[in-house]
Amino acid sequence: MSVQSPAPQKKPWFIALLSALDGIFIYLTAGISTREFRAMLRGDAPGRPNTRLTPHADAFLLHIKPSYYHESVTRFTHTYRLGLLSTYLFLFETITGIILMIWYAPTPERAYVDMIRLLNNVPFGQLMRDLHRIGAELMVGIVTLHMVRTYLTGSYKPPREFTWLTGVLLLVITLFLSFSGYLLPWDQLAFWAVTIGTSMAEAVPPAFVGEIINLLARGAPDIAANGLLRFYLLHVLFLPLLLILFFFVHYYKVVLYGISLPAQEEEVGEDTANRVPANRRVYYLPEVLLDEGTFLLAVTAIITAVTVFLFQAPLEHIANPQQTPFHTVAPWYFYWLQGLLKIADKMWAGVIIPGVLLVMLMAIPYLDRNPSRRGADRRVATISGIVAGVLMIILSWMGTPAYAVQGAPALEVVEKLMPEEKVGISRKIGYKHIPLGTYDTREPITTDDAEFAKLLDKFVHLLEDWEEKAPDFNDPWGLLTVTQDQANLKHLRWEITWISDAGTEEYFKQDYWLHKGSYYWEQYGRKKFGVPEFLEMQNGG
Amino acid sequence: MRSLYVRSFGSKLIWGLVSSFVIVVCVGLTAQTEDTRMEVQTKNWEGRGIENGAVLFANNCATCHGQQGQGLQGVAPALNSRYFFTRRLGDVGQDGVMTLSNYVYLTVAAGRPSKDNSQWANRMVPWSSQFGGPLRGDQVVDVVAYVMNFEETALQQTASEDPFQPFLDVSKPPEFQNIGISADAEWTPVQLAVTSVLPMGDRDPDYLFGALACSGCHDLNEPQAPSSMGESGPNFGTIHELGTYRPEAAADPAAYLKESIMSPDAFRVEGYDDAMPDDFASRMTEEEIDRLVQWLLDPNRVTHTRDAGGNIIDE
Ligand code: HEC
Ligand code: HEC
Ligand code: HEM
Numbered sequence: 107m108s109v110q111s112p113a114p115q116k117k118p119w120f121i122a123l124l125s126a127l128d129g130i131f132i133y134l135t136a137g138i139s140t141r142e143f144r145a146m147l148r149g150d151a152p153g154r155p156n157t158r159l160t161p162h163a164d165a166f167l168l169h170i171k172p173s174y175y176h177e178s179v180t181r182f183t184h185t186y187r188l189g190l191l192s193t194y195l196f197l198f199e200t201i202t203g204i205i206l207m208i209w210y211a212p213t214p215e216r217a218y219v220d221m222i223r224l225l226n227n228v229p230f231g232q233l234m235r236d237l238h239r240i241g242a243e244l245m246v247g248i249v250t251l252h253m254v255r256t257y258l259t260g261s262y263k264p265p266r267e268f269t270w271l272t273g274v275l276l277l278v279i280t281l282f283l284s285f286s287g288y289l290l291p292w293d294q295l296a297f298w299a300v301t302i303g304t305s306m307a308e309a310v311p312p313a314f315v316g317e318i319i320n321l322l323a324r325g326a327p328d329i330a331a332n333g334l335l336r337f338y339l340l341h342v343l344f345l346p347l348l349l350i351l352f353f354f355v356h357y358y359k360v361v362l363y364g365i366s367l368p369a370q371e372e373e374v375g376e377d378t379a380n381r382v383p384a385n386r387r388v389y390y391l392p393e394v395l396l397d398e399g400t401f402l403l404a405v406t407a408i409i410t411a412v413t414v415f416l417f418q419a420p421l422e423h424i425a426n427p428q429q430t431p432f433h434t435v436a437p438w439y440f441y442w443l444q445g446l447l448k449i450a451d452k453m454w455a456g457v458i459i460p461g462v463l464l465v466m467l468m469a470i471p472y473l474d475r476n477p478s479r480r481g482a483d484r485r486v487a488t489i490s491g492i493v494a495g496v497l498m499i500i501l502s503w504m505g506t507p508a509y510a511v512q513g514a515p516a517l518e519v520v521e522k523l524m525p526e527e528k529v530g531i532s533r534k535i536g537y538k539h540i541p542l543g544t545y546d547t548r549e550p551i552t553t554d555d556a557e558f559a560k561l562l563d564k565f566v567h568l569l570e571d572w573e574e575k576a577p578d579f580n581d582p583w584g585l586l587t588v589t590q591d592q593a594n595l596k597h598l599r600w601e602i603t604w605i606s607d608a609g610t611e612e613y614f615k616q617d618y619w620l621h622k623g624s625y626y627w628e629q630y631g632r633k634k635f636g637v638p639e640f641l642e643m644q645n646g647g
Numbered sequence: 648m649r650s651l652y653v654r655s656f657g658s659k660l661i662w663g664l665v666s667s668f669v670i671v672v673c674v675g676l677t678a679q680t681e682d683t684r685m686e687v688q689t690k691n692w693e694g695r696g697i698e699n700g701a702v703l704f705a706n707n708c709a710t711c712h713g714q715q716g717q718g719l720q721g722v723a724p725a726l727n728s729r730y731f732f733t734r735r736l737g738d739v740g741q742d743g744v745m746t747l748s749n750y751v752y753l754t755v756a757a758g759r760p761s762k763d764n765s766q767w768a769n770r771m772v773p774w775s776s777q778f779g780g781p782l783r784g785d786q787v788v789d790v791v792a793y794v795m796n797f798e799e800t801a802l803q804q805t806a807s808e809d810p811f812q813p814f815l816d817v818s819k820p821p822e823f824q825n826i827g828i829s830a831d832a833e834w835t836p837v838q839l840a841v842t843s844v845l846p847m848g849d850r851d852p853d854y855l856f857g858a859l860a861c862s863g864c865h866d867l868n869e870p871q872a873p874s875s876m877g878e879s880g881p882n883f884g885t886i887h888e889l890g891t892y893r894p895e896a897a898a899d900p901a902a903y904l905k906e907s908i909m910s911p912d913a914f915r916v917e918g919y920d921d922a923m924p925d926d927f928a929s930r931m932t933e934e935e936i937d938r939l940v941q942w943l944l945d946p947n948r949v950t951h952t953r954d955a956g957g958n959i960i961d962e
Contacts, residue, residue: 147656148656149655149656215784215785218785219785222692225685225688225692226685226688226689226692227685227689228685229678229681229685230677230678230681232684232688233674233677396656396659397659399663400659400662400663400666403662403663403666403667403670404662404665404666406666406670407665407666407667407669407670407673408669410669410670410673410674411669411673413673414673414676414677415673423699424785591701591714591715592697592701592793592796592797592799592800593796593798593799593800594694594796594799595697595698595701595796597701617702617705618698618702619697619698619701619702620698621693621694621695621697621698622694623690623691623693623694624691624694624695624698625687625688625690625691625694626691
């Protein structure tokens with residue numbers, strides 16, 4: 107594909123240089139000359155022969171992509187580019203993940219300390235961690251939405267049944283990928299979420315098989331060094347490789363059959379995705395490439411902005427197998443499983459129902475024999491899809507602590523004001539807004555500090571609320587004693603006394619300490635512009 | 648071509664440029680505040696480490712070293728002490744050899760294996776799981792951070808405010824020469840020996856009272872009255888009249904005392920917290936406890952002087 111050179115004649119040196127540069131350009135773009143490139147930018151039609159197709163034949167990355175699409179499938183509202191976005195997020199996670207790996211060793215002694223070191227000492231370390239975390243959660247969401255879109259457009263119908271099936275496998279791999287990463291920070295959140303998750307495997311019948319699966323996943327009866335290593339290897343090696351493998355199978359099928367056209371574009375039962383009339387072709391180079399490129403750039407911009415200004419990956423206390431946190435929760439995408447566990451036993455909720463759901467999901471193309479992909483013809487499919495979605499949301503809600511879990515009222519009250527993990531009101535208002543003294547909820551609030559007054563007011567109201575809600579929590583009153591235990595360290599003792607329904611006096615006490623330097627940044631957000639102000643607060647103010 | 652759904656090159660260019668700009672601005676802002684952010688985070692995690700350490704100290708160390716680190720005579724030395732932060736390292740010959748925080752770390756992690764210094768009722772046990780103790784490595788680090796954080800208040804103490812309890816393994820520091828606490832005059836440490844020298848089951852009550860460090864918290868001579876409350880635990884000077892001032896014990900003082908020793912949490916004397924160790928039932932036989940109770944209730948009880956092995960030497 108070199109430039110046509112006329113009969114040898116002496117060329118000025120700069121022309122020779124230009125044509126040499128052009129040669130390099132053609133070499134790098136696998137077949138596009140600078141002239142053709144300029145034509146592309148101007149939006150000119152390709153010439154004949156169409157040199158814009160050569161890269162698709164010559165370049166590895168482009169040979170995977172079709173050289174042109176049917177105009178109707180390039181509309182944003184057809185695919186919402188969700189498949190592309192899933193692929194991109196995987197790449198995004200790979201890059202941020204490899205960067206994180208530099209500072210991480212998967213042992214219980216080091217994992218958590220490494221996290222702290224990443225936050226304390228590594229420039230952009232926190233940003234990388236936040237990006238990786240948000241990308242992971244987003245990927246789960248986007249892959250699910252991509253499935254919803256292909257379901258609603260009926261794109262799983264023949265000949266794309268197998269595409270769908272590999273898609274379901276990709277969804278499962280994505281979930282496990284995200285879940286296996288959950289353990290790696292080795293904090294309480296991670297440890298207990300994964301403990302709950304793996305304990306479901308135990309329910310696989312017969313008992314000894316469940317035990318073996320559990321043992322294989324955890325590396326020991328309980329998660330410890332071995333379990334962490336296994337999850338790490340799953341997360342950085344095995345699952346990504348598996349995902350790449352199935353992605354290529356999936357995408358090969360997508361290109362082979364072409365992206366399904368919007369149903370109105372073709373007759374019912376027909377599949378004309380691969381027969382694109384010449385006047386409706388949109389070439390990958392340059393139109394679709396530019397479209398995809400700008401779209402991904404925009405998504406990256408949004409993710410970055412959200413991460414910088416709003417999203418902070420949490421890091422709780424170091425994993426402590428001896429201490430179960432007050433409310434343990436699975437990651438949000440497994441809330442539905444936790445919800446199921448509350449209404450059914452482990453065997454049903456952990457094994458049978460999810461297993462049946464998975465098989466049904468894979469079998470959808472074979473169960474739905476309706477040949478039409480048009481919305482009007484698929485009311486049943488659409489409605490059952492929506493019902494399933496709503497059910498999932500309800501189950502997920504039931505999985506949160508909001509539903510049917512309740513600790514002892516006194517514990518719930520303190521947990522709201524100053525939780526064991528997370529931030530809570532007291533840590534939010536912070537060291538300097540918690541004056542020394544003894545505060546009794548039966549006495550009027552007397553404090554000059556408005557923030558602290560709000561906290562005490564909340565204390566009073568929480569006690570009242572729980573008195574109403576809980577029958578064995580009568581005439582409660584609380585005492586908050588704040589003492590200065592050390593320089594820069596305040597000791598908050600929460601005491602609650604109440605009368606049980608048996609008429610006896612009951613007492614609850616919880617001690618917490620608050621250091622001036624503690625920043626609890628999850629709550630404040632990174633507050634980019636405010637950071638120096640916090641430094642001042644930590645130092646003296 | 649134009650009839651197809653293809654947005655103009657110009658609009659894509661603008662999209663792309665705006666997005667790139669946003670990314671650059673976000674990363675730029677982050678870069679600008681990275682130094683401060685790392686500083687804030689470092690302080691944050693130091694602070695949280697101390698918070699964790701405070702919980703661990705309250706749960707594991709306060710019974711011996713006192714909640715404020717003030718120490719207990721005959722039980723454990725003060726840590727919230729000017730002496731500790733200024734002279735201790737030199738007195739044990741480690742000045743310039745290691746830092747105080749390493750000294751604390753080693754003591755806490757590995758304990759004090761030797762019982763040479765018999766002024767304390769119990770050994771300081773190893774705390775790190777590495778040496779068979781109950782705390783993980785990170786917990787040892789946190790509790791050490793908490794102990795080291797006493798420094799600021801400790802350095803403000805004058806010699807007479809220092810809750811320092813003289814160590815018998817080092818000479819008396821000069822600044823304590825002329826104040827109340829004196830290593831040779833008023834300070835008469837309980838002379839104790841390895842607790843296992845006398846076989847379990849045969850030990851005399853007065854020996855047990857010292858060997859198990861009851862004496863660290865309970866004074867045998869001072870009366871217990873509102874005006875004279877023992878600081879670490881109730882005084883036992885008037886314990887033979889217990890029934891008159893402790894209504895709960897009126898019916899059967901001996902049974903009450905036995906329960907107090909075997910399960911201290913069963914009844915909490917007002918004005919005290921849960922400092923009393925709750926493992927005595929496993930460290931004494933029941934007969935020993937019964938004899939200890941009888942001894943405590945006896946107004947004419949005798950306390951022998953004993954040698955390092957627990958043998959009586961005053962007869
Ligand atoms: C059973 C009582 C007991 C408990 C509980 C205890 N210690 Fe000690 N500790 C001692 C004794 C006794 C010594 C003095 C040992 C010696 O000098 O031989 C000591 C010494 C120390 C020292 C060295 C003091 C010095 O000046 O040399 C430090 C530091 C210390 N303890 C910290 C702790 C911490 C932290 C904890 C909680 C994790 C703790 N101790 C729990 C009894 C105790
Ligand atoms: C670390 C300090 C500490 C040690 C060591 C200790 N106690 Fe106590 N003891 C207390 C405190 C504090 C109380 C009061 C709170 C309570 O009732 O639990 C108490 C209460 C008691 C009471 C009830 C006294 C009353 O007035 O009701 C008895 C009896 C008693 N201790 C005996 C012993 C004996 C015997 C030992 C040694 C085997 C011992 N204690 C060791 C701190 C200690
Ligand atoms: C990591 C996860 C996944 C990746 C990276 C991925 C990638 C892609 C891509 C790039 C396309 C091209 C068209 C488009 O963007 O919609 C596609 C199409 C498709 N995907 Fe996925 N996918 C994933 C998961 C899934 C899942 C979970 C399902 C369904 C269960 C699924 C089912 C399909 C189907 C049926 C098509 C064909 C759509 C059509 O022809 O209109 N995929 N996938």
